[in-house]
Each structure stands twice: as structure tokens, then as C-alpha cells.
Amino acid sequence: MAAKPDIVTLDQIGAFDTLIDARSPAEFALDHLPGAINLPVLDDEERRIVGTLYKQTGAFEARRIGGAWVARNIARHIEAVMQDRPAGWRPLVYCWRGGQRSGAFALWLRQIGWAAAQLQGGYKGYRRWVVEQLDALPPTLDWRVIAGPTGSGKTRLLQALAARGAQVLDLEALARHRGSILGAWPDGQPQPSQKAFDTALVDALRRFDPARPVWVEAESRKIGAVQLPESLTRALQAAPRVLLQVPFAARLALVLQDYAWLGRDPPALAQRLLALRGLQSNETLARWQAWALAGQLPPLFAELMQLHYDPLYQRALARAAAAPVCTVTLPDLGAQALDRAATALLRDCAAAPAHP
Known part of the structure; x- marks a missing residue:
């Protein structure tokens, strides 16, 4: 036996x-x-x-x-x-x-x-x-946080940094959510459970070299239904920040590209907007729902950015504990502009102190 x-x-x-x-x-x-x-x-x-x-x-x-x-x-x-x-x-x-x-x-x-x-x-x-790892690992890493208003290409810049060999943590990809009321993944893809998100996050954190910076997008404590560990939230709040400045027209074009799938189901989009009840006036919400039902995404997303997302970003920026270490101005969000920005960041900002 x-x-x-x-x-x-x-x-x-x-x-x-x-x-x-x-x-x-x-x-x-x-x-x-x-x-x-x-x-x-x-x-x-x-x-x-x-x-x-x-x-x-x-x-x-x-x-x-x-x-x-x-x-x-x-x-x-x-x-x-x-x-x-x-x-x-x-x-x-x-x-x-x-x-x-x-x-x-x-x-x-x-x-x-x-x-x-x-x-x-x-x-x-x-x-x-x-x-235990979720508590222990984040303080050991040298974070660089990329911040910018909605549509400023933060995720695309992370991808450009990764293509140049940088260490990148894409929290939205792990969470399968963009972190906003319209941030659900296309085609009904569900978010992972909190435990599955934690597992994927630890798996990613353990792969990073503590001697090299880790680039990450600024996020709130929750990304859709999943929550960041407190240790990571504190580490990102204290980390040096890169602020992206992008023309509004370029941002709107990116948002319309990324969220075009929402236009395939106008009633569902109008229903999602009800989450803003109490945050926007009834008149504004009614206008946005009418645009959603009519499939008029450009004016809808333009006002969502101007009246909802941009004010949220400005308030979050004012609360940020760390001062910006770099400001990057992008004329557009094409591949060449993003590659140039990634090159400049790795040259000028990667060696910044972790706690200025």
C-alpha cells in the first residue's frame, strides 16, 4: 500500500x-x-x-x-x-x-x-x-502613480511604459472594471470576487522587483465592486504622482472610443445613469437620459466629463497627499505621443524619490 x-x-x-x-x-x-x-x-x-x-x-x-x-x-x-x-x-x-x-x-x-x-x-x-501578503508587500515597492482626468490615456500610457520594459500594475485589468458608474467591462463580463481579485493582486505584486519603480494608475479605494487593500491605498496616496494634461477634444475622442459599446443598448445606458440621481439635478439627468436613449453619445459624454468626472478628479487631486513629481502634456493620445511620454517618464521620473 x-x-x-x-x-x-x-x-x-x-x-x-x-x-x-x-x-x-x-x-x-x-x-x-x-x-x-x-x-x-x-x-x-x-x-x-x-x-x-x-x-x-x-x-x-x-x-x-x-x-x-x-x-x-x-x-x-x-x-x-x-x-x-x-x-x-x-x-x-x-x-x-x-x-x-x-x-x-x-x-x-x-x-x-x-x-x-x-x-x-x-x-x-x-x-x-x-x-498577510496584501498588508506586507505594498510598502516594500517603489510606486509611481499616474493621475489625470477621465479620458487622459492613463491606461494607454501604462501600456506604453510596459512596452518599454517598465514594471506596471494595471489594477483595472485585474478588477475588470474602469472604476466609474459606466466602468463595467463590455459584453457583461463580470468582475472577479474580492478573494479572486486579492489572489491576482498578490500574484502580481510578488513578481515586481523592489529595486525598480512600479507604475500604476491613480484609483479610488474601490474599483467597481472590489476594494483595494488598505496597505496599497496608503502606499499609493504617499507615492510621487505624474499628472497628465491632455486637450479636452482628445480626451472626449478617447472616451467615445472606449465606451462606444454602451451605445449598443440605449435603454441600459439610460438606466445606468440613474446612479447619478442626487449628484446631478433632475433636469441634467433627464437631458442625459434623453441623449442616451437617442444614441447621442458625444454630447452625453462631453457633459458627463465636464459636470461629473472632472470635478471629481479635481477634488481627488486636492486631497492627494503627495505632490506631483512630473507633469506630462500630451498634444494627442496617438501611439507616437504616448511612446514619447513613456520614454520621457522613464528618463526623468523613474529615479524620483519614493517619498519626496
Whole structure:
């Protein structure tokens, strides 16, 4: 009989070929370790039934029923996923606490002859580690914050910096949201859960070299439904800022390009604008909704920028703790202008002190 699986810690993950999440699909969808594949030993309904049995009739009945399902599901995964794995394959399995689900899976794999191991503490232990990292990592990095009003090309400038080899953190890409009332991702793409956002953020932060600046866009504490960790918020508030100055016409053209998809569903756009009730007069809101329903995006977005987004930006700028270290004036937001701006920033602003 194969020996019980080894119990390994998070810092040993790199020694394994495949990371297997044995939890249910719903648990996996909420969050999982980066790079893991989901091979559940109980699906969502089976897990619900076993949990109910455990509470109502006791552990033995739950394990009797659940054990058969676990065995059947593990066998199915072995047949469907693992038939081409060589004898030297090393899988690491985890579940919620590093208990029975991952233990059973790893034991079966070891019975076959693979050097399977079990992650100590499971996902719950990993989640504790993520929370610790979210607090510890941001103060160790040398941040540069790019600020500017709506449509000033902050994300595009980050992309230009990344193309020139700079370290860049795109928080809106991680959050799948632009951080405003109209900031949802196109085509109904949902935001990640808070836990999944935290996982992706830690994964990104750990890749940065603390000896080099990290460029990031100025953000509020929340990006859509997800929230930045307090440690990162404090670090960005104290970091040197780059202020972008862009002609209004160029900004409006960019906004119309980025948000053109909203015009495909005028009633939905008009409904979204109701979030501004109480922040704008009823007369202004009615005008904006009429433009939305008529598909008249240029006047709608122009007034949204002038009456809503630009005043918000000016107030946020006044509250910023750090003085600007650079001001960049862009005549337009074409690729050449952004590349020149990125070159100038890396030449003139990358070496600025982290805490002026």
C-alpha cells in the first residue's frame, strides 16, 4: 500500500508539476490558487447533500454516501485527465482545509505510483497567507502613480511604459472594471470576487522587483465592486504622482472610443445613469437620459466629463497627499505621443524619490 501523502507548505509549490484543486466548482470559481486546475471530488450538489447529511444524520452516513461519490469522481478524473501523465509526474492537491477531500485524492494518486502531495492548510491556509501578503508587500515597492482626468490615456500610457520594459500594475485589468458608474467591462463580463481579485493582486505584486519603480494608475479605494487593500491605498496616496494634461477634444475622442459599446443598448445606458440621481439635478439627468436613449453619445459624454468626472478628479487631486513629481502634456493620445511620454517618464521620473 502506498504511504500517506506528504504534507507540504506554500513555499514548496514550485516543486510540483500540477496544482489540483479538489474543491467543488463553485468554490473554485470564487477563488483558487494561481495556475490550479479544478478536479472536484464532489460537485456542488453532492457537496450540499453530504453537508446536509452530516448535520442531520451524522458523520458516518455522510461519509458512506460521500465516499462512493468521491471514489467515482476521482476515477473519472484519472481516466479523463491523467492517462498521459508519466510515472515521474508530481501533483499537489488541496481542498478547503487540507483535509479529507484532498487527502483522499492524493492517496489514490500515490496508490497508482505518482508522488502526489497534499497542501498544508488547504485553500483556507492559502487565503490567510494572501491577506498577510496584501498588508506586507505594498510598502516594500517603489510606486509611481499616474493621475489625470477621465479620458487622459492613463491606461494607454501604462501600456506604453510596459512596452518599454517598465514594471506596471494595471489594477483595472485585474478588477475588470474602469472604476466609474459606466466602468463595467463590455459584453457583461463580470468582475472577479474580492478573494479572486486579492489572489491576482498578490500574484502580481510578488513578481515586481523592489529595486525598480512600479507604475500604476491613480484609483479610488474601490474599483467597481472590489476594494483595494488598505496597505496599497496608503502606499499609493504617499507615492510621487505624474499628472497628465491632455486637450479636452482628445480626451472626449478617447472616451467615445472606449465606451462606444454602451451605445449598443440605449435603454441600459439610460438606466445606468440613474446612479447619478442626487449628484446631478433632475433636469441634467433627464437631458442625459434623453441623449442616451437617442444614441447621442458625444454630447452625453462631453457633459458627463465636464459636470461629473472632472470635478471629481479635481477634488481627488486636492486631497492627494503627495505632490506631483512630473507633469506630462500630451498634444494627442496617438501611439507616437504616448511612446514619447513613456520614454520621457522613464528618463526623468523613474529615479524620483519614493517619498519626496
